[in-house]
Amino acid sequence: MKIPVQLWSYFTELAGTSQVELELPPGAKIDDLLTLLYQRHPRLGAMRNSTLVAVGVDYQGSSYVLQEGDEVSLFPPVQGG
Amino acid sequence: MKIPVQLWSYFTELAGTSQVELELPPGAKIDDLLTLLYQRHPRLGAMRNSTLVAVGVDYQGSSYVLQEGDEVSLFPPVQGG
Amino acid sequence: MAMRRELTISDRPIDEAAWVAARRNDSTQGAVLQFAGVVRDSEGGATILGLDYSSFVAMAERQFHLLFDEMERRWPISSVRLVHRLGPIKAGETSLWVETVAGHRGEAFAATQWLIDEMKRVVPIWKKPLPISSETSGSG
């Protein structure tokens, strides 16, 4: 399945793009998506410990099982206010 | 010495007046003033434990030694806000 | 730099928007906290028209400034503005407005809560309910 990944804030600059699309097998988890993504974008991988992950508009953990149609967002710690 | 005593809030109604003047000997303390005042105005005496005392615009305790020219204020717990 | 202070004790209605609009722009301070105390329509279970506030004003001013002194010692606050209205105030209207400006949020919250707590302990201001019907009012 194809999963679109949206990058936010300076993650866009680290990756050189604001959106990537990853091909993942059925049953893949966010963990699997991140592993694949970081192979392609090692500068994002360096931020792994401070990366927040959402599917749609909700936060999800690394064990979340992805489904066709999911839109994943990755971003650094938030700084509103 | 003559010490004017100003009453505030509902203490005025309890005493039936907003100001009384008390004749006290030199060296008298606020404690002495209160004792004399409460003899004349027993309804104020009933409020003794919740009475705040100021001399001029500063709070004073019962052991404060009064001086000629002091203006004493008595009032119930405050309720600003 | 000294904490800026502005104290107003008056029987005029409090125009919160005007006080807010009059705030001096200060780009060194990140946090502005404003509290408005509104007169409620009930007191001890009974519906009331409002509250009638009275004060020993000279002492209230003195006590507020003593509190401002301590506030300035305890927190890095750049400005405090406080307005207390006196006289009859209808339910729904504002009796107290206070603004604290500080570098950071935590200081503004802590100092403002402390100031209001202390005000309620030491500043000589009193209130009595204004009954709904004038027939039920009268001296006690």
Added chain:
Amino acid sequence: MAMRRELTISDRPIDEAAWVAARRNDSTQGAVLQFAGVVRDSEGGATILGLDYSSFVAMAERQFHLLFDEMERRWPISSVRLVHRLGPIKAGETSLWVETVAGHRGEAFAATQWLIDEMKRVVPIWKKPLPISSETSGSG
């Protein structure tokens, strides 16, 4: 009664006085607390022109409403209005304005502090400094 909520995420300047003036009169609620977050002219020791805020707006709205839900469960708050400005904001201007209305002061302070703390933890909004000189700005 349900907590009233009003959320505005926009790149327009925040007119605090207008928001204050638009507050609905509510004589059942005694406490109104307003917080304004102001952009400061320094960041990490360096003087800056301001901050440029960006957001994943759909998610920000969702996360704010989840916070409002929890706020409503935890405190008897009658109204919350929150405005977050996005885009470039000059130092001295307001990036965040939030108002909480409650029966009593303690609830308003506790809920507002909690809301801002949680916002800074979960609402996807980011900022980057706007350098003083355009010559020192640049990507990377």
